Amino acid sequence: MAKKSIDKWQFGDFQTPENLAKEVIETLKRNHAIQPDVIIEPSCGKGAFIRAAACGFSGSKILGFDINDQYVAEANSSVNGFFSSNEIQINQSDFFDTNWEYLIKNLPGYILILGNPPWVTSSELGLLNSKNLPAKSNFQNRRGIEAITGLGNFDISEWMLLRYVDWLSNRQGMIAILCKYSVARKVMRQIRQGRVTQFSGYIYLIDAKIHFGASVDACLFVLTVDIKHSGYEVYERLDLKQASYVIDDRDGFIVKNVDAYEKWKHLVGQDPHYIWRSGAKHDCSDVMELELVGNYLRNGLGELVDLESNYLYPLLKSSDIGNRRVKLNRRMVLMTQKSVGEDTSSISENAPKTWRYLSEHSSYLEKRASSIYKNKPPFSVFGVGEYTFTEWKIAISGLYKKLNFVVVGPINDRPVVFDDTVYFLSFYSAEEAEFIYKLVSSKPASELLESMIFWDEKRPITSEILRRLSFKALAQELAIEEQYFHWIQAISKSSQGQLKLRIAERNLAYLARQKDDVKKAGCI
Ligand SMILES: C[S@@+](CC[C@H](N)C(=O)[O-])C[C@H]1O[C@@H](n2cnc3c(N)ncnc32)[C@H](O)[C@@H]1O
Known part of the structure; x- marks a missing residue:
């Protein structure tokens, strides 16, 4: 240079x-x-x-x-x-x-x-x-x-x-x-x-592309020692006299648009029944991710590979989710564990070719620098649990600058796995996923989430932000709380604390009959 x-x-x-x-x-x-x-x-x-x-x-x-x-x-x-x-x-x-x-x-x-x-x-x-x-x-x-x-x-x-x-x-x-x-x-x-x-703060947004040829969100940042207001006023342009919105602290975090947040803050709350997770992490895409080439699988090292299907799952990445490409996958991913820390030695019996493949490439996996892999079973992955293997999911990319939720079903009868830049909720039935999709893509949900998201962040959407949305409160807002209670009644906690849907209770019609029981159980 x-x-x-x-x-x-x-x-x-x-x-x-x-x-x-x-x-x-x-x-x-x-x-x-x-x-x-x-x-x-x-x-x-x-x-x-x-x-x-x-x-x-x-x-x-x-x-x-x-x-x-x-x-x-x-x-x-x-x-x-x-x-x-x-x-x-x-x-x-x-x-x-x-x-x-x-x-x-x-x-x-x-x-x-x-x-x-x-x-x-x-x-x-x-x-x-x-x-x-x-x-x-x-x-x-x-x-x-x-x-x-x-x-x-x-x-x-x-x-x-x-x-x-x-x-x-x-x-x-x-x-x-x-x-x-x-x-x-x-x-x-x-x-x-x-x-x-x-200080009082004022932010005037400017177009850095036009003025500096730089692709970054930029502003004129003004701080005055006199304290006129606690929030920071944001003006969309330099020539405006009126601020478009105000950034301020609310409930322990900085929100982008205080008025919009105040309007919808009754929708904020923990929802223990539907927990946003991030996708799987393996830090070794060359070995763990395999491209579909006709009837073959090719790893990131360019090798054609023949593996049993039992540890392979369709992989969708942020770019797939962001572009709503969810019916077909271009890659498979090896999920060597069903839960974090699970012993991996059984792979040698369940899938000998997969075990051989992993063993032959162990040097790549052992090179993984992150301390999370230290003292863990060989070929470990992270961000894995019962929620990874449910058939139905709602996903969103953390990297895309749009609130673009998408319902994802199984591909070729296999549950889809996401990379770790994707956030998702998991469900055991399409109906439940569709119901929650209706909530999460509703106007109140979008306005509340938008009020908290700074789109210029590298990863604007985070599980922390998504988890602030209470589906119960949303269902009440949209006057469909009965359906919400039907669905949560159908969820029970397994001994590991994972959420599990009772198969017999998946059917909405059946659930509707349980309405009174739910009320009696004190859920409402
Ligand atoms: C973004 S440019 C802006 C220049 C000018 N303020 C303007 O608005 O046109 C940053 C300026 O900082 C100067 N600069 C960089 N490091 C500096 C330092 N350690 N001390 C003083 N000036 C520095 C550069 O030479 C450059 O002129």
Whole structure:
């Protein structure tokens, strides 16, 4: 890779277009009516925000900094002699070596921290072997930072934003920066958890594809020291005066749309009868997943394989579920266990060819790094239980950016197994699956789930979010609670705590006759 592009990468270098910087300043003036005494652009690049700020805020002192001396020179010559009503100083400086506390302490009045910090993550910098990172000791000692390091990867802009937040503790000011929408939410969480100074938050969504050619959800993130409201207002565009919705904490988690959540929060609740699970995990697709090639099976190593059918199941992946391709499978998966930790030695008797295949490829399976496989029977899989092998399921991909539930039945009389990016509920009958599908795809369910899902997350849909939906409450909302009680009456807990449907009770007509008994049993 050319040196120039490596530098662009490691310095997260996406210069803000002039018109976007101007629009940002207009938004701050129109919606926030500020007149800052001092404006700081901590990584000003070629100076788009310096020029826009000088045009918009006459009389403000403007301080710009950037690590790149060519940019600093360019920014300086672009302002020299043009903005007589502003004192402007632009200097070369590495953000991580600058004594910001000293600088800020000596600045009077209302401070606006403005700009567009580097768009790069710590893991990308690791790949590039770059030193453009906060010093480790300083970094790890920071309040609230454990949460970031715990993730293993963090956006440099997130770290910088938390520093800006610290600079404004105990003084008047505003932060207005362009960043990923996900970074704004992480900072919001950090402020709430660990910071003494609280802020009002505003998020103006911008189209990063148009402005920066970047495929990421981005925003102008504004934090003001005055606390006007606890939630963070979200504006769909920079030119809007009215927020479209408000993000806030509700019941221990951050919800995307407070009004929609409040409308449907009576549908939130644990449902012990229908538990969302994630698909199976084996971490060795080359050996465990087999492509159907005519009458043959081919593994990921390109070998044609002949195996007994008893441990093979049709596999559907996120892409199949997301695209509703559920009638046919392209792959089979070896499910070596019926429950986590089950002894696998019986495979040698039940399916000698499968046992030989697994033994011959044991080196691939033994290489699996995750600690979950340590001290477990050979060829173990995870995310497996009685629920894996029921014939009927409702599935949704955690990766797709759509609430797209689908009923999945057996393929060639075999229950379907999903990969671990799919979430599903399991049922023993098509009727029950269809009934729950009606609930989960209803308008109230969609609106409640939508109010909690941030679609820009890598995995926007999680089992944690899905599990917040109470099917009982939903059935009551849709006035079909009797059917719900019929079905749960038909479920009994096995000794292992797995949910099991009594075969004799599968029939809806039969269940309808049990209505009164259910009531008497105190389920209603
Ligand atoms: C996303 S660009 C934005 C530039 C400018 N703020 C704008 O809006 O056009 C990020 C800038 O951060 C600068 N930068 C990267 N690492 C830095 C560091 N450690 N200290 C100071 N500036 C840095 C880059 O040189 C680049 O100009």
